[in-house]
Amino acid sequence: QVQLVESGGGSVQAGGSLRLSCAVSGRTSSIYTTAWFRQAPGKEREFVAYTGWTGTSQELSDSAKGRFAVSRDIVGNKMYLTMNSLKPEDAAVYYCAASRINRSTMTHVWDFDYWGQGTQVTVSS
Secondary structure, rough: OEEEEEEEEEEEEEOOOOEEEEEEEEEEOOEEEEEEEEEEEOOOEEEEEEEEOOOEEEOOOOOOOEEEEEEEEOOOOOOEEEEOOOOOOHOOOEEEEEEEEOOOOOOOOOHOOOOOOOOOEEEEE
């Protein structure tokens, strides 16, 4: 089993920045890919970014490109999402996810086996 705990959410004004953290524990040796998803009220959970846990593959959603960055610290068993130039439409609950597989692209909810409880991000205009 793998456990994921997000932190770093909060309230910011439009144009501000936040850095989300995801602490990964348990059978980390089974993980190939980790990712961030988000879900706004009344909307489906959507892909934000993923990074290979041991490899170098990364992908960002179109809405995240140029503003967000995903990174991981394998030694510290953490993954990060650095968010700059935040917009009101970025407001959502952000979830950390981990997968035991590594495909050429990993952007769907069903690609991931483990999920954190989420951290709220609020962006005011």
